[in-house]
Amino acid sequence: xxxxxxxxxxxxxxxxxxxxxxxxxxxxxxxxxxxxxxxxxxxxxxxxxxxxxxxxxxxxxxxxxxxxxxxxxxxxxxxxxxxxxxxxxxxxxxxxxxxxxxxxxxxxxxxxxxxxxxxxxxxxxxxxxxxxxxxxxxxxxxxxxxxxxxxxxxxxxxxxxxxxxxxxxxxxxxxxxxxxxxxxxxxxxxxxxxxxxxxxxxxxxxxxxxxxxxxxxxxxxxxxxxxxxxxxxxxxxxxxxxxxxxxxxxxxxxxxxxxxxxxxxxxxxxxxxxxxxxxxxxxxxxxxxxxxxxxxxxxxxxxxxxxxxxxxxx
Amino acid sequence: xxxxxxxxxxxxxxxxxxxxxxxxxxxxxxxxxxxxxxxxxxxxxxxxxxxxxxxxxxxxxxxxxxxxxxxxxxxxxxxxxxxxxxxxxxxxxxxxxxxxxxxxxxxxxxxxxxxxxxxxxxxxxxxxxxxxxxxxxxxxxxxxxxxxxxxxxxxxxxxxxxxxxxxxxxxxxxxxxxxxxxxxxxxxxxxxxxxxxxxxxxxxxxxxxxxxxxxxxxxxxxxxxxxxxxxxxxxxxxxxxxxxxxxxxxxxxxxxxxxxxxxxxxxxxxxxxxxxxxxxxxxxxxxxxxxxxxxxxxxxxxxxxxxxxxxxxxxxxxxxxxxxxxxxxxxxxxxxxxxxxxxxxxxxxxxxxxxxxxxxxxxxxxxxxxxxxxxxxxxxxxxxxxxxxxxxxxxxxxxxxxxxxxxxxxxxxxxxxxxxxxxxxxxxxxxxxxxxxxxxxxxxxxxxxxxxxxxxxxxxxxxxxxxxxxxxxxxxxxxxxxxxxxxxxxxxxxxxxxxxxxxx
Numbered sequence: 182x183x184x185x186x187x188x189x190x191x192x193x194x195x196x197x198x199x200x201x202x203x204x205x206x207x208x209x210x211x212x213x214x215x216x217x218x219x220x221x222x223x224x225x226x227x228x229x230x231x232x233x234x235x236x237x238x239x240x241x242x243x244x245x246x247x248x249x250x251x252x253x254x255x256x257x258x259x260x261x262x263x264x265x266x267x268x269x270x271x272x273x274x275x276x277x278x279x280x281x282x283x284x285x286x287x288x289x290x291x292x293x294x295x296x297x298x299x300x301x302x303x304x305x306x307x308x309x310x311x312x313x314x315x316x317x318x319x320x321x322x323x324x325x326x327x328x329x330x331x332x333x334x335x336x337x338x339x340x341x342x343x344x345x346x347x348x349x350x351x352x353x354x355x356x357x358x359x360x361x362x363x364x365x366x367x368x369x370x371x372x373x374x375x376x377x378x379x380x381x382x383x384x385x386x387x388x389x390x391x392x393x394x395x396x397x398x399x400x401x402x403x404x405x406x407x408x409x410x411x412x413x414x415x416x417x418x419x420x421x422x423x424x425x426x427x428x429x430x431x432x433x434x435x436x437x438x439x440x441x442x443x444x445x446x447x448x449x450x451x452x453x454x455x456x457x458x459x460x461x462x463x464x465x466x467x468x469x470x471x472x473x474x475x476x477x478x479x480x481x482x483x484x485x486x487x488x489x490x491x492x493x494x495x
Numbered sequence: 496x497x498x499x500x501x502x503x504x505x506x507x508x509x510x511x512x513x514x515x516x517x518x519x520x521x522x523x524x525x526x527x528x529x530x531x532x533x534x535x536x537x538x539x540x541x542x543x544x545x546x547x548x549x550x551x552x553x554x555x556x557x558x559x560x561x562x563x564x565x566x567x568x569x570x571x572x573x574x575x576x577x578x579x580x581x582x583x584x585x586x587x588x589x590x591x592x593x594x595x596x597x598x599x600x601x602x603x604x605x606x607x608x609x610x611x612x613x614x615x616x617x618x619x620x621x622x623x624x625x626x627x628x629x630x631x632x633x634x635x636x637x638x639x640x641x642x643x644x645x646x647x648x649x650x651x652x653x654x655x656x657x658x659x660x661x662x663x664x665x666x667x668x669x670x671x672x673x674x675x676x677x678x679x680x681x682x683x684x685x686x687x688x689x690x691x692x693x694x695x696x697x698x699x700x701x702x703x704x705x706x707x708x709x710x711x712x713x714x715x716x717x718x719x720x721x722x723x724x725x726x727x728x729x730x731x732x733x734x735x736x737x738x739x740x741x742x743x744x745x746x747x748x749x750x751x752x753x754x755x756x757x758x759x760x761x762x763x764x765x766x767x768x769x770x771x772x773x774x775x776x777x778x779x780x781x782x783x784x785x786x787x788x789x790x791x792x793x794x795x796x797x798x799x800x801x802x803x804x805x806x807x808x809x810x811x812x813x814x815x816x817x818x819x820x821x822x823x824x825x826x827x828x829x830x831x832x833x834x835x836x837x838x839x840x841x842x843x844x845x846x847x848x849x850x851x852x853x854x855x856x857x858x859x860x861x862x863x864x865x866x867x868x869x870x871x872x873x874x875x876x877x878x879x880x881x882x883x884x885x886x887x888x889x890x891x892x893x894x895x896x897x898x899x900x901x902x903x904x905x906x907x908x909x910x911x912x913x914x915x916x917x918x919x920x921x922x923x924x925x926x927x928x929x930x931x932x933x934x935x936x937x938x939x940x941x942x943x944x945x946x947x948x949x950x951x952x953x954x955x956x957x958x959x960x961x962x963x964x965x966x967x968x969x970x971x972x973x974x975x976x977x978x979x980x981x982x983x984x985x986x987x988x989x990x991x992x993x994x995x996x997x998x999x
Contacts (some may be wrong), residue, residue: 354603361588361599368586372600373571484589 185448186338189324195444197327199489200336201402203440205394205411206229207339209370209418210425210432211346218350218427219383220363220485224280225265228287229388233395235259235291238406239298241308247400250308251335251393254400258392259385261287266384270377274490284415292408299406306405311335323360342390346429359383363483366490376490391415420469423480435472442468499562501526501688501743502547502578503658507556508893509542516542518712519556524705525658529679529689531720533696535930536900538693539712540908544659547690548580549573560657571600577653581646583662589635594618596634597649620651624681640671644678651687658682659690664698665928666954668788676702694732696725697959706966708732733932748966749778752950753799753919758808760798768794770974772808776919776950781941783965783982784954785990792954792973793836797922799952801825801831820823821976826856832917834908836924836954838901849889850878852896853911881910886936902933909940920944923954938964960992972996 185191209226216223223229236257241250264283268274295303311333319330350356358379361369366376398410417439424438425431446461453461504522508515512779517539524530536538543550547558549567557564560576567573570580587596594614614630623626626644628637643663650658660679664672679689679702691703699706700720707717708731715731751755753776762768768791776782786792797803799810801822810817812829825831835841845850854863854874862873885906889899896904905925912920922941926934941951941964955961961968962982969979970993978993 307564352607354598354601354608357591357595357599357608361595362589364590365586365588368596369599371580371582371586372569373569374600 193241193324193327194253195448196221196324197331198355198447199437199440199444200328200332201440202443203436204336204401205397206414206418206421206436206439207433208394208397209341209391209415210421210436211343211429212387212394213360213418213422214350214425214429214432215346215383215390216387218363218483219359219380219484220366220385220483220488220490221265221269221380221387222276222280222487223262223265223384223387223391224277224419225261225283225287225415226280226387226391226418227411227413228280228284228392229258229261230398230415230418231284231291231409231411232261232388233392234398234410234442235295235395235406236392237396237399238295238306238308241400242299242306242312245309247311248310251396254396255389255392258390258395259388262384262388262391265388266381270489273491276487276489279369288409290387291406295406295408304405304407308399308404310400310404333401335393335401338393342393343429343433350429355401360427360483362490363485366485366488370490370492380490391418394418417466417469420473423482424469424472427483438472439465439469499559500524501528501561502690503548503559503562504543505557505559507543507546507553507558509546509551510551515712517553520709520712520714521717522707522714523717524688524690524995527683527686528704529683529691529702531691531693531699531706532709533693533699533706533708533728534903535694535932536733538709538732540709541661542712543709544580544661544690544692547573547578547659557706574650574653574655577654577656578659579650579653579657580659580868581643581650581661581663583665585642585646585666587634587642587645590633592633593628593632593637593645593648594630596645597630597652601653607852617648617652621648624651624678624685626678638671639666639668640675643667643675647682648676657688657690659692661692662694662928663691664693664695670787672698683950696728696732696931699728700725710734725811729931748780749948751777752773752813753813753952754811755799756809756811758795758798758810759806760794761804762794762804768974769798772971772974772976774952774969774976774979776952778918778948778950779945780967781945781951781953781965783961783968784952784971785958785961785968786956786971786994788956790971792923792956792971794974795971796833796836796921796952796954799919799921800831800835826915827860830916830918832912832915832920832949834905834912834922834925836927838904838908843896843904846895848893849882849887849899849907850874850892852907853878853881853892853914856911856915862991880912882908885910885940900933902929902936903931905933905937909937913940913944917944917949920949920951921954922951924956925953926955926957926960934960958987970994 207353209230213223213226232421233254237250237254240306241247241482265279268279269276274494313331313333316330320326350359358369358374362374362376362379370376397409399406421432421435424435442465446464450458450461500523502524504520506519506521507517508519509517520543532540542551546553549569558567565576567576594610594617597617598613615632626648628641628648629642634642661677667675682689693699701794703720705719708715708728710732755772755774758769760769772795784792796805798805801820805818812831814871817825817829820829839845854877858864862870864870882892887903887906889903896907925937941953945951953965962985965982967979967981968985970977970990971997972994977996978990
């Protein structure tokens with residue numbers, strides 16, 4: 182298997198797969214960073230991603246363009262996030278329980294609606310998706326060029342989202358408010374920052390990004406909607422949030438790590454048909470667990486994460 | 496107009512249901528002065544501050560700043576009127592830098608944070624008051640005294656000129672209090688007005704120009720500190736005379752009950768915290784442990800209570816080595832009572848009812864449990880008896896301990912620890928954060944136990960409290976005992992030298 186890394190063509194192909202497997206997780210993970218930085222645990226990333234995937238399929242199906250799919254997908258992600266905002270922020274329901282409820286609810290609802298909307302053709306759909314769009318000049322860099330600059334629009338969007346979010350978080354008053362609200366909401370409140378408004382914005386933003394992750398699954402990868410197609414990626418994103426220490430760039434790197442091992446296990450499966458494939462499938466997850474245990478030391482989440490804010494609470 | 500006081504509170508009344516938290520409260524604060532508001536917990540000080548700070552709105556009455564009537568709708572609004580507050584528990588975001596904390600909530604003038612500009616202006620401001628604060632430092636890394644300066648800086652940066660301090664010294668170590676008072680004086684030199692809320696008489700006498708005393712929501716007096724004395728203030732605050740020199744009955748101490756020999760232990764961070772400590776406490780004796788916070792007091796108490804492993808040395812109770820005994824054995828078989836320093840996190844289960852907290856020591860045994868099943872009748876009658884005996888003020892024994900005042904929480908712990916008739920009592924900072932009445936109660940309880948022949952190790956950072964009840968005082972410094980004095984010979988100067996590590 183060493184030839185994957187020696188042959189430029191094979192290497193390019195391998196790295197492309199790594200990147201593309203990372204993209205949906207990156208979107209969900211930066212969403213997770215946004216939400217948790219403001220002090221709201223978002224266990225519902227998985228459900229929001231699935232909602233986004235379903236929304237993308239519906240939009241692309243009815244309007245016959247992936248752009249409509251992106252809009253409806255992002256909106257469905259936000260709609261799922263609204264549940265977390267209302268229950269977890271306004272009403273102070275336990276955020277973990279709410280997140281799990283979102284995952285279960287969205288899973289059931291999208292499975293049902295998919296049968297209603299697409300009927301028997303659900304598995305044979307071939308939706309209008311995004312096509313690869315080579316960036317002139319950059320594409321001709323050996324190996325790197327085709328990997329990074331022969332991608333589609335959603336991948337380019339991801340290139341923009343991560344640094345923008347990083348900049349927003351650490352170099353703007355918005356980001357300062359978000360970090361303050363996530364660490365010490367009372368202090369932020371006395372300084373005149375509206376705690377719950379910030380949290381609403383962040384949770385909805387989180388749903389938007391997780392929804393975009395779902396869009397990528399449908400509009401860039403398989404061009405149809407299938408039941409539970411997020412298949413645990415939202416949970417991997419949660420791990421990436423921790424591994425990346427609640428930092429958008431850190432989360433990106435964590436997702437790339439996961440994507441790398443996911444691509445690797447696919448190759449290994451292919452090269453070793455005599456070995457039960459489950460062993461390889463488990464690999465990226467095992468790596469994530471090992472990385473969480475070994476690499477990060479003791480991660481410290483935002484101090485107020487998981488605690489609903491009440492002004493009069495003692 | 497020059498004669499108008501800087502801040503006037505005129506007949507402000509605020510009720511919560513049936514409770515008149517503030518009843519026709521008036522206040523006159525001169526510009527550039529330090530004005531103390533003295534009162535016990537629950538006297539209405541905090542309500543008044545929250546009104547000035549815009550968190551509550553008064554039902555009646557007016558507030559005037561420089562003679563102009565103002566309506567304060569929110570904390571932001573208060574700041575616009577020049578009124579800022581330093582809360583008892585700082586409103587700082589630990590992982591952010593000093594500059595970020597200061598500019599939090601400010602109206603941005605552009606898309607970025609302009610951290611560099613703000614940091615420069617902050618340095619200037621900090622230097623002009625001699626604060627010595629690095630604006631790029633992360634706040635949680637700063638000691639409490641410096642964090643307090645960050646809070647002050649925050650207000651100054653927002654142009655506040657009336658600064659309200661809520662129990663500002665409660666979070667400071669004794670060594671930080673002096674510099675803090677210097678800061679207050681420097682602020683008044685810059686024509687800032689200071690409102691200082693406290694229940695500590697000595698602080699009022701030491702720093703304030705004028706003092707307003709509150710009791711049960713009413714103002715009982717407003718006087719110049721130069722024209723009053725601690726006794727008078729205490730009477731105004733509590734409504735009765737308070738015995739400052741608690742009667743210290745002479746009593747022949749009995750045989751030595753608690754012997755500590757050559758004890759060494761490590762702190763949570765693995766550093767040497769106790770270094771060859773030897774002490775003995777006799778029956779019917781109170782041995783005070785003085786020292787600046789963090790010199791090994793907590794570790795000493797924990798080693799005796801069995802919560803921290805002994806590295807070297809021996810601890811004996813009535814001649815029996817207790818080195819290997821478990822916490823439960825120490826409590827039940829050896830009769831060691833322990834009143835921990837952190838009453839909220841270590842001493843009590845805050846979310847459990849008072850009745851349950853009162854039986855935490857012996858919940859596994861009769862009469863509270865038989866065959867591992869609780870006897871709620873016994874639990875209830877035990878609680879009712881102790882609440883009565885120790886005068887714990889509460890609504891019901893089913894109330895969660897969290898909602899009791901600090902003094903009443905301490906009474907719950909004392910009642911529980913003393914109830915079993917301990918031979919040795921380890922008491923760590925029992926008066927921390929309590930008001931005068933509660934302190935008196937705690938000290939009298941300790942003296943009662945002394946009378947009964949209990950050996951008491953009384954750890955405190957408050958010298959005057961130690962001097963009031965101890966028979967002898969040992970001073971701890973960097974994990975070593977620097978000296979043991981008979982209380983009669985112990986002056987503040989001598990103790991101070993020992994506390995600073997100068998062996999006597």
